[in-house]
Amino acid sequence: MRLTRQSNYAIRTLVYCAVNEPDLSRVADVAKAYNISELFLFKLIKPLVEAGLLATVRGRHGGIRLGKKAEDITLLDIIRLTEESFALAECFEEGSECPLVGECDLNGALREALGAFFEVLAGYTVADLASKKRSIRDRLGLTAIEAVSVPLH
DSSP states (O other), X not given: OOOOHHHHHHHHHHHHHHHHTTSOBOHHHHHHHHTOOHXXXXXXXXXXXXXTSEEEEOSXXXXXXXXXXXXXXXXHHHHXXXXXXXXXXXXXXXXXXXXXXXXXXXXXXXXXXXXXXXXXXXTOBHHHHTSSHHHHHHHHTHHHHHHHHSOOO
16 A cells, blocks of 8 residues: 555645744745645645645735644544545455455455554654654754744844
């Protein structure tokens, strides 16, 4: 199983916002930090906002921020929102033509594995991923952004 780019960058965007709190995060800065297009990021942000995981602030000094506390957003919340299907095999899909559906233990084993996957994801939050705030801020270039935006007296 492999997560989509949408899931990967949704998680990264939420972590970026978490380590950048209490400041707003600019979409352009997030896109630059992860070397992705702003257009891709805008498309990704829309469902996150609709689900309440991100909030937007419009205007000249606007941006994005977490819509909930980082400790209240699980990886499972994000993955369920961004992944289209969890069909690990054909027998998970409606209309499967496998003659063994209902008699094969593969389906049960895969359902159990998927349940364990979901359980692990539910045990991790954005706060957990953002716990090394200083190190993550450095790697994302947020300390350099701060240095530029601090007014000189």
